[in-house]
Amino acid sequence: MLGRTLREVSVALKQGQITPTELCRKCLSLIQKTKFLNAYITVSEELALKQAEEAEERYKKGQSLGDLDGIPVAVKDNFSTSGIETTCASNMLKGYIPPFNATVVQKLLDQGALLMGKTNLDEFAMGSGSTDGVFGPVKNPWSYSKQYREKRRQKAQGESEAADCLIAGGSSGGSAAAVSAFTCFAALGSDTGGSTRNPAAHCGLVGFKPSYGLVSRHGLIPLVNSMDVPGILTRCVDDTAIVLGVLAGHDPKDSTTVQDPVKPFMLPSLTDVNKLCIGIPKEYLVPELSSEVRSLWSKAAGLFESAGAKVIEVSLPHTSYSIVCYHVLCTSEVASNMARFDGLEYGHRCDINVSTEAMYAATRREGFNDVVRGRILSGNFFLLKENYENYFVKAQKVRRLIANDFVNIFNSGVDILLTPTTLSEAVPYLEFIKEDNRTRSAQGDIFTQAVNMAGLPAVSMPAALSHQGLPIGLQFIGRAFCDQKLLTVAKWFEKQVQFPVIQLPELMDGCSSVFENEKLASVSLKH
Template sequence: MLGLSLREISAALKQGQVSPKELCQKCLSLIKETRFLNAYITVAEKKALQQAEESEKRYEKGQSLGILDGIPIAVKDNFSTAGIETTCASNMLKGYIPPYNATVVQKLLDQGAILLGKTNLDEFAMGSGSTDSIFGPVRNPWSYSKQYREKRKQNHHRADEDSNWLITGGSSGGSAAAVSAFTCFAALGSDTGGSTRNPAALCGLVGLKPTYGLVSRYGLIPLVNSMDVPGILTRCVDDAAIVLDTLAGHDPKDSTTIQDSVGPFILPILKDVSKLCIGIPKEYNAPGLSSEMQTLWYKAADLFESKGAKVVEVSLPHTSYSIICYQILCPAEVASNMARFDGLEYGHRCNVNVSTEAMYAATRREGFNDVVRGRILSGNFFLLKENYDDYFVKAQKVRRLIANDFMKVFNSGVDFLLTPTTLSDAMPYLEFIKEDNRTRSSQDDIFTQSVNMAGLPAVNIPMALSSQGLPVGLQLIGRAFSDQQLLTVAKWFEAQVQFPVIQFQELMDNCQAFFQHEKMASVSLK
């Protein structure tokens, strides 16, 4: 039941095969059983059950609100949720309860979706592994898949050894783990440089980054206002389209949203791709790209070509400057956004009373981790009067060149770009944390970040399992506001590759085995 698509579970609810309350209870129970994944920061059990009861009454009266009515979802903990703690995984906001819902959250609730809780992330979404949270790192459910465990045995690791589990990617790793572990049917993430697509690729999910301006950012606690986009994580492309159909459209509270009417995002079945032109950016053969990832990328290109699509090599010449550009623009906007957390109006406040300046400094030292403080310091340096033209202004000019690269390619007749999403499959935690946050982010967002610079839509589609038995995903990029066409092609690709998702019972068996092992270990330590 928990492995069904949105359409399938909606049909089951309408036919009375399961009630909204029963479905909600199943998900809540599974969240408890898989709590060692650390996917959730807050589980809103009481509110979720109340919403489920309301949904149940609507179904009894034949007054369902739509396809999402009664379906459990989760939301990354940097979206404001009325009456539910919103922390951004930071001491600065621990205990903060917003008085309002983010627009995307409200739209989901208006359609009857059940909000199970808030998911874990890198503090203030600054990271690419979901390992820099005050609540601890998120574990990838694929760490417990049968395929991966068997590969570990072959490499002479103990089957129950858990000292080096896999990261989820970030910063929306909690949302990715929640969906991948079947605790919810869809989840919201945020995507500033790849933070939805990156964990989707490592967790075997569809991860959609919509066109900038298609979905409201109101109520999303900002990282980089000019690049932030609410993202969608699901187990299939159709589900992503259903959620996007609910979220997309103008919001008077967000002046950057599109004024024109959009949707409906109903995906036709694409049978003929012979009229498509797929571009392969040569600059994406980047240092660090695993040979296995490169092979699967070329295999996917061959698949398109074998079905009649035109596949051409293209050039995005300023790609190599994207990460450097981002590492200037991101801290600059972070410095501006984080200035609001001063200990006066909301959030953490220290007990230093020597002076206002001392209170500011102590509050921010206690409230932010090293990563956030480092970006604030860098951003303020780039924004100094004597540095502004040399850093911030030049970075903005490079950003325009990056956007122009994409525009030229799409104007040349290319419909979509096909690229890797990540350099490789999921990395073991102990290996991942050897590098600092800044270095990790620059490496892991290399294929995704420039899309945010240009404001384009992109989606990760799971393609295959690596030699380690772990998910590998590829990215499709489209021109601005081609989201429906992008998802239509993604759905075709998904049908061709038939990615093997973790079977629910298999996941549960392995999770239960680990949980029992962990309990026994804790008993022996006592």
């Protein structure tokens, strides 16, 4: 049952093949067995079981709330959850318990979803590997697939087992690992520059970033207000559509959300792609792109072309400025948003009482890690009066040019853009941390952050396994608020490639071997 899709399990619940309580207990058991993945920061066992009992009563009375009723879900730990600690994986917010639910969390609960817990991330979502939070790194479930471990044994005789642990991607790596390890059927991530799509690519999942304004940001602890979007991680496109249908729509608590009513997201089965025009951005063919991803990208384009779609090369001429532009805007908004964490109202507060300024400084030094402090310093530099015009204002102008590039492409007749999601498959943790966070983030976001600056919908689709047996994802980008069309095309692609998701027995075999090896089970992977 755990290996089925959300829709399949929903049908099973309605037919009485399994009860919500039984399903909840199975997921809770697997959360404990896969604890070494470090996917969860908080497991809300009592709440989930209570919600399961309530769902069970509704099913008995024939009063099901819909496809999410009784379905286990997880939420990234930067969404506010009433009565449940929300930490952003930071010392600054350890012990903080919000008095309200984020709008997207409340919408899930209103539909009867079971909240299994809060998932791990990079501190305040600043990273691309889920390696920089205070609770330790998230481990990719594919590290324990039989195929990958066999390949590693052949390739790296004598290396420590810890070297095999792959990053899950970030910053929503905990949510991705939770879904990939079958501990829930859907999870919320946040996506500011690719933080949902990146881990989806590394963990073999569907990772969806909606159009900016389609889904409420209320209750999502902000990183970059003008780019943040709640993201969805599932094992198939139909499941993503189900969750999106629940989350989308106007929220009076978020003035950036769409004003018009949103229709239900029902995905038709696309049988004919003859009328589609797929654009291949030539600027995305960068030297750092691995040969396997490049080859798969080409094959995917050929797949559409052989099915009758028109595939053309297109140009996004300001792509080369995108990463630098994103860095300036991101750190500037980070500096502004992080100013609220001063130790006075909530969160961490140091014991220094010499002066208010000394208390501020000590609190922020103790509460934030080097990555967060570095971005705050950079942002404040860009926002200085003497620098504001040369950095922030110019970056805003370049952002407009980048957004216009996409508009021009879609206005020319292109329906969907097809690009890589990441430069390569997931890499081992010890290899990943050789670079600093800023460099890693720039590399991880190279294909994804421009979409956030333009406010467009995008989805990372699992396309194939690498020669090492690891997932490779490809990204589909659509016109603003054409999310349904984007997911419809993604569903067609999903049907063609038939991606071989990790099998539950393989993961459990991995669990057994890990628990037998205490050295690997307890490895903290700190650097």
